[in-house]
Amino acid sequence: MRVDPRPIGIFDSGVGGLTVLREVKRRLPRESTVYLGDTARVPYGPRSAATVTKYAINNARTLLALADIKALVVACNTASAHALPALTEALPIPVVGVIEPGARAALAASTHGTIVVLGTSGTVRSGAYPRAIGPSRRVEARACPLFVPLVEEGWTTGDVPRLIAEQYLRDLPTDTSVIVLGCTHYPLLAPVLRAAVPAPIDGAAATAVELEALLRARDIQAPADSARRHRLLVTDAPEQLARVAPAFLGEAVDPASVELVDVLMTA
Amino acid sequence: MRVDPRPIGIFDSGVGGLTVLREVKRRLPRESTVYLGDTARVPYGPRSAATVTKYAINNARTLLALADIKALVVACNTASAHALPALTEALPIPVVGVIEPGARAALAASTHGTIVVLGTSGTVRSGAYPRAIGPSRRVEARACPLFVPLVEEGWTTGDVPRLIAEQYLRDLPTDTSVIVLGCTHYPLLAPVLRAAVPAPIDGAAATAVELEALLRARDIQAPADSARRHRLLVTDAPEQLARVAPAFLGEAVDPASVELVDVLMTA
Numbered sequence: 001m002r003v004d005p006r007p008i009g010i011f012d013s014g015v016g017g018l019t020v021l022r023e024v025k026r027r028l029p030r031e032s033t034v035y036l037g038d039t040a041r042v043p044y045g046p047r048s049a050a051t052v053t054k055y056a057i058n059n060a061r062t063l064l065a066l067a068d069i070k071a072l073v074v075a076c077n078t079a080s081a082h083a084l085p086a087l088t089e090a091l092p093i094p095v096v097g098v099i100e101p102g103a104r105a106a107l108a109a110s111t112h113g114t115i116v117v118l119g120t121s122g123t124v125r126s127g128a129y130p131r132a133i134g135p136s137r138r139v140e141a142r143a144c145p146l147f148v149p150l151v152e153e154g155w156t157t158g159d160v161p162r163l164i165a166e167q168y169l170r171d172l173p174t175d176t177s178v179i180v181l182g183c184t185h186y187p188l189l190a191p192v193l194r195a196a197v198p199a200p201i202d203g204a205a206a207t208a209v210e211l212e213a214l215l216r217a218r219d220i221q222a223p224a225d226s227a228r229r230h231r232l233l234v235t236d237a238p239e240q241l242a243r244v245a246p247a248f249l250g251e252a253v254d255p256a257s258v259e260l261v262d263v264l265m266t267a
Numbered sequence: 268m269r270v271d272p273r274p275i276g277i278f279d280s281g282v283g284g285l286t287v288l289r290e291v292k293r294r295l296p297r298e299s300t301v302y303l304g305d306t307a308r309v310p311y312g313p314r315s316a317a318t319v320t321k322y323a324i325n326n327a328r329t330l331l332a333l334a335d336i337k338a339l340v341v342a343c344n345t346a347s348a349h350a351l352p353a354l355t356e357a358l359p360i361p362v363v364g365v366i367e368p369g370a371r372a373a374l375a376a377s378t379h380g381t382i383v384v385l386g387t388s389g390t391v392r393s394g395a396y397p398r399a400i401g402p403s404r405r406v407e408a409r410a411c412p413l414f415v416p417l418v419e420e421g422w423t424t425g426d427v428p429r430l431i432a433e434q435y436l437r438d439l440p441t442d443t444s445v446i447v448l449g450c451t452h453y454p455l456l457a458p459v460l461r462a463a464v465p466a467p468i469d470g471a472a473a474t475a476v477e478l479e480a481l482l483r484a485r486d487i488q489a490p491a492d493s494a495r496r497h498r499l500l501v502t503d504a505p506e507q508l509a510r511v512a513p514a515f516l517g518e519a520v521d522p523a524s525v526e527l528v529d530v531l532m533t534a
Contacts (some may be wrong), residue, residue, distance in 0.1 A: 040318050041308055046419070051307050051503045146427075149416035152313070160413075160430050167427070236318045265532060 004220035007032035007229070008211065009069030011059040014042035015241055016148070016184030017075030018248035020098060020204045024073065025230070027208035028215070030222040032229045034067040035075075038263065040235035043148050045120025045183070049082040052122060056083035057090055058263040065264060067231065069093060070220050073211055077102075077182050077203075078120045081128035094214055098184065099123075101210045102203025103132035106180045109201050113177030116197075117141040118168065120148065123182055138175075141182070144168045151185040154244070161192045169196045188247060232258045271487035274299035274496070275478065276336030278326040281309035281419070282508055283451030284342030285515035287365060287471045291340065292497070294475035295482070297489040299496045301334040302342075305530065307502035310415050311345040312387025312450070319389060323350035324357055325530040332531060334498065336360060337487050340478055344369075344450050344470075345387045348395035361481055365451065366390075368477045369470025370399035373447045376468050380444030383464075384408040385435065387415065390449055405442075408449070411435045418452040421511070428459045436463045455514060499525045 014037045056079045072095045074080045080097030087095045117129040121143040130139040181202040215221045238258035245253040323346045330336045339362045341347045347364030354362045373382045384396040388410040397406040448469040482488045505525035512520040
């Protein structure tokens with residue numbers, strides 16, 4: 001059995017992908033990670049497919065150049081929706097997105113009825129979830145553009161998020177059996193969403209499972225005795241990431257440990 | 268008297284600055300304009316001063332290179348707050364921001380009491396409004412980070428914006444005499460804000476007055492018989508700008524007329 005001590009690269013438009021990093025660290029405690037939050041260009045949700053793809057490739061090349069990653073997790077639904085084929089083609093390493101695992105988790109959670117997917121406008125427009133879920137189930141994807149700013153602002157409880165959630169979740173199909181949180185920010189709104197809908201699920205844990213299978217299949221798992229390291233990189237405002245990170249990551253983050261980087265602009 | 272038919276350049280992080288373009292077109296009907304909305308990197312409000320300054324200089328150099336502008340209007344409070352000195356130093360043309368005119372409009376609107384400024388986190392953190400208003404008046408600046416996403420989403424009336432506005436405007440100083448809308452998006456929320464506060468004012472009209480004075484002082488006004496042209500440029504998703512522009516600009520925008528450009532990345 002070969003081993004590979006190089007880190008796993010993870011990127012997101014900002015802090016939302018830390019919910020995926022959390023699951024990766026939990027599931028793969030031997031692995032080193034390098035997380036890049038593209039906070040200088042967040043959010044990706046409203047942007048065009050071409051722009052999100054360009055940003056995704058910038059981020060991936062930056063992680064390769066700065067940290068020699070052995071695999072990439074696209075911990076952002078919008079980037080997974082628009083850029084996964086382009087990333088897979090452009091990169092010399094395996095790439096895992098969050099949409100296929102999220103779709104599989106939805107199919108595992110229910111055997112009938114409509115699957116409702118909440119996501120950014122970009123994710124909804126892309127049609128990526130209905131494609132990944134396949135023709136066996138009815139899928140209704142709804143854009144919830146205010147959820148990301150609400151979470152970034154820290155307004156995850158109270159009347160404002162409740163009212164906004166009620167608007168977005170109005171008139172759900174009567175046979176709705178599962179709600180997929182198709183954006184890595186949304187799990188932070190789970191308490192508000194749970195009041196309105198049956199158990200919402202997200203793809204973070206399923207993504208970590210898929211990553212584990214991929215590392216095993218390629219024989220590139222970290223050695224048992226390797227020195228683990230977890231780096232956090234951002235393209236803007238490290239102190240802001242450090243401030244909000246604990247809610248996503250479930251642990252404290254030392255502001256001095258967050259590195260400010262410029263992404264490589266070659267697409 | 269000399270004349271100068273070259274256009275006036277105007278940039279904003281996105282669509283908000285169209286409220287300034289509207290006033291410029293109204294006040295200076297002879298002038299040609301080129302508006303650049305940096306929709307690939309909107310919003311600027313939460314970003315660091317260094318990043319906003321870099322983006323502002325990218326935008327200004329792009330307007331110079333593509334359209335040979337004779338003067339620049341920074342139609343974004345956050346960019347005016349962070350980048351005006353750097354722009355003035357870097358560019359060979361005169362530069363007008365929106366904060367000085369907004370501050371003067373606030374001083375003209377009231378002679379006593381506290382001036383409350385609503386703005387993005389970046390504008391508030393910069394302290395630009397208290398500096399521009401000066402020590403004669405008490406200034407309270409409040410960050411309202413959800414207002415921009417609300418306006419971008421088109422939610423400018425109803426319970427959600429009303430509740431959010433109530434939160435941001437809670438416990439205003441009892442001697443508040445004027446509220447400045449220190450972000451070019453916020454005038455679209457004026458109906459909701461008017462329910463909560465005395466007549467809110469914004470700097471768009473005052474900025475057009477300042478621009479007019481500057482063109483006259485430099486002797487670079489457009490000739491009376493010049494062929495006027497108004498160009499709209501964006502860095503992403505032209506069709507989205509065309510869709511929301513009428514609310515800001517007060518006139519219809521042909522989607523086919525909005526040009527997609529790459530900004531020059533040399534800072």
